[in-house]
Amino acid sequence: MKYELFYWPSIQGRGEFVRLALEAAGADYVDVAREDMQAMLGLLEDPGLARPPFAPPFLRAGRRIIAQTANILHFLGPRLGLAPESGATRLWLHQLQLTVEDLLVDVHETHHPAGAALYYEDQMPEAKRRALYFTMERGPELLGYFERVLARNTSGRGYMAGRSLTYVDLSMFQIMAGLRYAFPAMMTRLDPSLPGLTALHERVARHPAVAAYLQSDRRIAFNEDGIFRRYPELDG
């Protein structure tokens, strides 16, 4: 199956969680909007779609169009060998991915607490206040949770669930990389309490297909248009 991913072409954003899964599995895919932005906008506004996506990312697989990051990964997981076919573990992985999504919402809110329609520069006082909540409470709380999940997985030490690499491990890599980019001071403070996630981040980075992807020009660099933004005044 050839997959078509549709996502904003200049940021990692939520699309990166899908890109990482496709890359790690060596899937045959096209990152459509990086070559043809109009194709993505056309689909978003196509009145003929019976099941329209609300927003990118979305994936075209044959005749199906599937949106919502966690939902795309839930669909792709078994097809890419990054999740079991069915059963309790597949649902548990999805539950973890939805908690990753919760964290992403909170990260985005640190620079856009007044709303996504305004520039960061127009909401800096609010952003500083919200970021303090994130770096002191919400961030540590969520990372602590993921560290506990990792420690309690006794069936396959070093993975978030089960005995082998899943898309949730790839997502945790991206979370660690993104938080280290955006909140280096927070992460320096928290790192000693996150030995499992730190090791997982390193192991995923060394995965051959992932390592090759990270070195390629297909990996967009972190930047201040994405979810993880380095604004030193928000870090702490």
Added chain:
Amino acid sequence: MKYELFYWPSIQGRGEFVRLALEAAGADYVDVAREDMQAMLGLLEDPGLARPPFAPPFLRAGRRIIAQTANILHFLGPRLGLAPESGATRLWLHQLQLTVEDLLVDVHETHHPAGAALYYEDQMPEAKRRALYFTMERGPELLGYFERVLARNTSGRGYMAGRSLTYVDLSMFQIMAGLRYAFPAMMTRLDPSLPGLTALHERVARHPAVAAYLQSDRRIAFNEDGIFRRYPELDG
């Protein structure tokens, strides 16, 4: 199967989306924390759980504990006759539910843009600014999307997907009820553009099991501790 739902006992919140599904299907369930709060807190902090939930709501079904509202509904859907067993429509329903979740996040942010750890009264200026974004942009945008989805479902007119009632229809009922409670002025303005959702809200309210539930003391009233809060200064 007897289900045990665990959620905060004094608010509708996210748990209400699960309650509505269980009630509409006439499922055998207990809303545990309404009688035994300690049982819920004990599970949240139980170091022996290999797959701990991050937060309520969560559902116990036999030996499994399943968290994340949309994930719980994805699990329950086919078991309660509120979603097909598998295939494209089941995934499409889940995608819609995740977009419902996006809307809930935005509603919550209207009263807690500085963070969930602070009282509303301590973040009112930020809340007014965020609420303006919600009532003028984000809310209309998301409701317009759901209205389009409803209009494009030609296989079963009046339902969000397919030919019969699903948990997404129940969730849309709750969204409409909640927004009318919290943002009556916004909804009066938007109502003429939402004929499908308005009719869906009325039809679900008349569903015998739902109607009985809404009249019972199992239905917690909207209040200013939940997601949908009536703060007139935020409406518009």
